[in-house]
Amino acid sequence: MRFTRHRRLMAPVVVAAAVGLTLTACTGDTANDETATGDCGPYETYGAFDDGTEVDVYGTILDPEAELLNQSWADFENCTGIDIVYEGSDQYEEQLNVRIEGGNPPDLGITPQPGLIARLAQQGDLLPAPEAVADNVAEYWSDDWAAYGTVDGTLYGAPLMANIKGWIWYSPTLFEENGWAVPETLDELAALTDEIRDSGAVDKPWCVGFASGVATGWPGTDWVEDFVLRMSGPEVYDQWTTHEIPFNDAAIAEAFDSVGEFIRTDDNVNGGLGDVRSIATTDFGDAGLPIMDNACAMHHQASFYEGFWPEGTTVAEDGDVWAFMLPGTEAGANAVTGGGEIVAAFADTDEVVAVQTYLSSPEWANSRVSLGGVISANTGLDPENAGSELLKASVALLQDPNTTFRFDGSDVMPAAVGSGTFWTGMVDWIGGKSTADTLDFIEASWPQE
Structure with missing residues (x-):
């Protein structure tokens, strides 16, 4: 599930031969002169287009992130003449x-579910990625990330942003x-959980919230996905998300x-909020605040x-x-899980x-990340452009060649499961339904081939 400083631009990506664009320097008779940087050099390889040329982009990113998205490509628009018209929706799929x-x-879709990418590609709705995009993916993205835009051996899209x-x-x-x-x-x-519980220093060791409006349950799926990857490894994780194992x-x-054992016992949760039953009704955004x-010592949640x-809260090792x-x-x-588009x-x-x-280039990744609040797994990203120490640590994880990354499992699974029975199943499970009955319920909902 996805929710959606100083500027440093990377060297331009040479794409002309692959894209077949006409290379024309920015001219002085259009809006191309009026850029934030005053330099159109990095964008010359993308070509120059007649004013009024539009590209429609559709996605799940909403304000205030949508405003930052528009800022991130403003120089590109001014220098190429292309007007990127972005529309966000909370009913994207x-x-x-x-x-x-x-x-x-739309001309382009920014899709946070690899499972949806796979369905659209198999239906023949998507176009294979252009050669220039494929070249960027090969150079700047790990095999793990590239796989989520690939269907039956064909690359259809490049990753965009990321969260850990x-x-x-x-x-x-x-x-x-x-002394913990x-x-x-x-x-x-x-x-540590036992030590904190027995210390009496806090109400409960953990604070947890599964509530998220119509998406209630997704924070619970994140817990399970993290444990599957860490306990059973990436091979089993992949078999699970693709239904090679039930x-x-x-x-x-x-x-x-x-x-x-961590969160389904009243002795461990829900610090400052109630008991286990309060998890299903506690909004995920409020859950960590105790x-x-x-009132509690730990909260499991994304970057x-x-x-x-x-x-005014200081987020730092000594903050x-x-x-x-x-x-x-x-x-x-x-081994880490995460999300993106x-x-x-x-x-x-x-x-x-x-x-x-x-959008597949390190140039764009640095532009957007420098505006704050997000990161990218693009290896051409300068980590110093990340807006906080936590985000820099997240970038370091993503760029570490020894990191095993796996996409949020519920986003990889078919929607009927990933954003359906898996979510509702987590609510029933935290409410007391047995593990066996919960898993049988979710398994029975998996779409038949």
């Missing part, structure tokens, strides 16, 4: 299907005062039960949770709050190819 069926798809899941938020001061050490393994995290496989049951009052802390990555079964394990095309005009190529 439904409305995208309506537009496709009506013969009016599995961060455990905590108060450094509270940990230091009580950041754990390096899941066993150590279990021991949802009620023993490895998935083990992950559910392990999560339950840490500020020392984007940094934006949920009250204004009001900080985060450590959920550890693995062994110390030093570097894939940019894929429904049209193949020169201007669409130019925009799609730009």
Whole structure:
């Protein structure tokens, strides 16, 4: 599930030969002169287009992120003459299907679910990625990330932004005062949970919230996905998300039960909020806030949770709050889950190819990340452009060649499961339904071939 400083531009990406664009320097008789940087040099390789040339982009990104998205490509627009018309929707998948069926798809779609990319590609709705995009993906994205825009061996789109899941938020001061050490393994995290519970220093070790309006349940899926990857490894994780093994496989049951040992007991949750039953009705955005009052010690949530802390909160190793990555079964394990978007095309005009190529480049990644609040897994991203220490740490994880990355499992699965029964199943499970019955319920909902 996705929710959606100083500027440093990378060297221009040479795309002309692959895209087939006419290379023309920015001219002085258009809006191309009026750019934020005053330099059109980095954009010459994308070509020059007549004023009024539009590319329609559709996605799930809403204000205020949508405003920053528009800022991120302003120089590109001014220098190329292309007007990128972005529209965001909280009903993206439904409305995208309506537009496709009506013969009016967008030029480009920014899609946060690889599962939806796969369905659209298999239906013949998407165009294979242009050569220039494929070249950027090969150079600037890991194989793990490239795979999420690839269907049956064909690349359809490049990744855009990213977020890292599995961060455990905590108060450094509270940990230091009580002599609690950041754990390096899941066993150590279990021991720490017991230590915090028995200390009496806080109400409960954990604070948790699964509520998110019509998307209630997704924070619970993140817990399970993190544990499947760490306990059973990437191969089993991939088999699970693609249904090569059933949802009620023993490895998935083990992950559910392990999560339950942390958050399905009243002794461990829900600090400052209630008991286990309060998890289903506590909004995920509010769930971590009791840490500020020392009512709980830890909260499991993604990198984007940094934006949920009250204004004036210092997020740093020696600040009001900080985060450590959920550890693995062994110390030093570097497996993480996360989310992001894939940019894929429904049209193949020169201007669409130019925009799609730009969005796959390190130049765009640095432009957007420098505006704050997000990161990218593009290896051409300068980590110093990230807007906070937590985001810099997230970039470091993504750029580490030893990191095993896996996309949010519920976004990879078919929508009927990933954003359907998996979500509702987590609510039933946290409410007391057995692991076996929950997994059987979700497995029964998997679409038949």
